[in-house]
Amino acid sequence: MDEVKVNPYLKSALELGPPVLFFVAYLWLKDETFTIGGHDYSGFIVVTAGFVPLLLASIAALWKLTGRLSRMQIFTAVLVVVFGGLTVWFDDERFFKMKTTLVYSFFVILLGIGLLRRESWLEFVMGEMLPMKREGWMILTRRLAAAFAVMAAANEIVWRTQTTEVWVPFETFVLPGFLFVVFMAQAKLFERYMIDPGKDEGETRP
Structure with missing residues (x-):
């Protein structure tokens, strides 16, 4: 559907x-x-x-x-x-805090399995929104897998070492903000590997 x-x-x-x-x-x-x-x-x-x-x-x-x-x-x-x-x-807030670590770790594992199979499972999810060549998807997948790994580790460190008052805004704004910045930093990658319907798909933008 x-x-x-x-x-x-x-x-x-x-x-x-x-x-x-x-x-x-x-x-x-x-x-x-x-x-x-x-x-x-x-x-x-x-x-x-x-x-x-x-x-x-x-x-x-x-x-x-x-x-x-x-x-x-x-x-x-x-x-x-x-x-x-x-x-x-x-009545233990630690369970909710570790949930964020598990979510990002799951993404790392999922993307990592795809990379080991020489596939970009990110393309499977986002391919319709971003028509990009396979090489571009592989690079983006590696970079986002690394970003998710950093986010999982950061969340684990913050919730275990900082107060709840610190963790709540960190989890709500800092982690999503970091992911947004990482994604926006891929502008050159998108420009290089984006598929242009008006050109041959085998070409890569200079």
Whole structure:
């Protein structure tokens, strides 16, 4: 089933809304303690409990609007449900923090397996959006795999050595910002290997 085109602002709001709302809610409730069922929960735990259904609702809305879900969205939803649930059940914020490390590590492993097979599985996911020659996809895949490895390691270091007050904005803004910068830095690569319908596909731009 083809993906239905939706308003890009609405799509961005549904994709970015949950983590931004998580950040805002955390700032609001981080110093609060909530007694539920005779047990005291920190603001972080309560916000995490609210983030899980919010993310699922956002993904469901995207599914309804576009008619499809990516493997990455499904994988992210599963990890958020599992580790968000463990965080609340055991009243231990470490589960939710390590979830981010596992997501980026999964991307490294997935892209790495493709590279070992001399394939770019990134092309399989993004090929329609970026018509690029195979050599370009292989280079981009290697660079993004390295970026994801750096992000996984950085998250692991930060959540284990820094306070929750430091980790929340780091995970919400710094890591996605770093990935955005890495992607934007590939402009020369895109220019060199992008397929121009008006030229022979065997040619590479000088």
